[in-house]
């Protein structure tokens with residue numbers, strides 16, 4: 001057990017720690033978080049009696065570190081793994097520490113095995129990598145088999161295997177009833193390792209809570225997918241919720257390659273399947289998209305210049321994404337392309353009704369219809385591979401994908417999907433009730449997972 005009470009440390013004009021109070025309990029891994037310079041190391045040093053507090057106190061098992069009767073067996077620490085004599089071997093280094101604490105050589109050998117350094121035990125530390133030094137520092141902290149462990153950024157320099165090993169080790173030490181306090185800037189790892197979190201900023205306590213509680217607190221949005229999304233949005237807003245459109249499932253992130261499916265017109269409800277990352281494809285890549293550019297499920301119909309149809313509505317002709325055999329009420333001057341350029345349809349290609357017919361890739365037939373696509377979207381084989389409106393990359397360019405270069409799993413817009421909503425200010429249960437009462441079906445109702453990093457950034461902003 002560690003108890004920190006009203007702890008303050010002032011270095012000259014720097015108030016490194018200011019009135020800090022928290023407990024670190026046995027049987028748990030407690031994560032100590034804070035930006036660079038927040039005061040974590042200073043606090044740990046005061047707990048370990050290495051720096052004297054300006055005021056307040058820090059106790060281990062009810063007493064100050066210096067008053068522990070058998071300090072090596074009560075508390076183990078690693079503050080700075082570089083603070084070792086490089087000329088010594090790993091074995092000599094640990095043996096010297098063990099000798100001072102009356103600890104057996106057998107334990108030293110066992111620990112070297114446990115931390116994965118048995119093979120280099122007789123090598124000089126000067127030749128060790130940062131990760132190897134960390135492992136040695138952790139072995140030193142564990143020498144006395146202590147009930148309290150204090151580790152300052154122990155994961156630094158560890159490879160993925162090492163990080164996983166450390167997580168398992170710390171969790172098992174806590175499960176044995178030990179008190180484990182560790183600092184780290186690796187938020188994902190911290191969320192996987194720590195049961196509790198102490199978050200500080202500018203030397204002051206910001207949060208003392210459990211990891212699940214903190215993450216739950218920031219889960220204020222619920223993802224709802226419904227075939228009646230627009231009606232449900234109105235119902236939920238009337239009930240006081242804040243509703244925004246959810247990105248379609250599998251929305252490709254910037255830098256992913258996609259190939260547009262011909263029927264992917266704005267104005268058609270649909271879903272996106274994620275694309276494989278761009279670098280999984282050939283150098284020529286695909287269409288670079290920025291998620292924010294994706295068309296909303298019920299994007300407004302875009303009216304090209306031209307004649308309205310019989311019902312008075314102008315037909316859909318999104319730039320660069322004409323629909324198969326869709327009649328576009330084009331004026332003789334032509335159709336606007338994705339880049340705003342006008343491509344003139346030759347006079348003799350207009351049908352009897354004077355409309356110009358356009359169609360996407362693969363539908364060029366023998367029916368003498370004209371299929372218009374922006375020049376930039378034609379592939380080397382003259383096939384038209386177009387991205388629907390809004391899918392042009394952040395640089396505004398649509399890249400043509402050579403046939404067959406995208407692997408299975410590329411992003412494809414699938415018409416006929418459902419709408420997604422992100423609802424804030426209402427619980428999933430209340431949303432379900434409201435949907436039921438209003439006769440809107442729901443296909444998905446998921447509270448949104450917030451990462452520890454996002455929660456941390458929000459708290460320390």
Ligand SMILES: Nc1ncnc2c1ncn2[C@@H]1O[C@H](COP(=O)(O)OP(=O)(O)OP(=O)(O)O)[C@@H](O)[C@H]1O
Pocket residue numbers: 011014015016034035036037038039040041042043
């Ligand atoms: N020995 C010292 N003398 C003067 N100032 C110090 C000393 N040790 C720390 N500080 C200052 O105290 C503040 C807190 O530093 P500390 O090292 O405790 O932060 P930290 O949270 O551990 O940061 P990091 O994540 O970068 O390790 C900083 O402003 C630092 O410059």
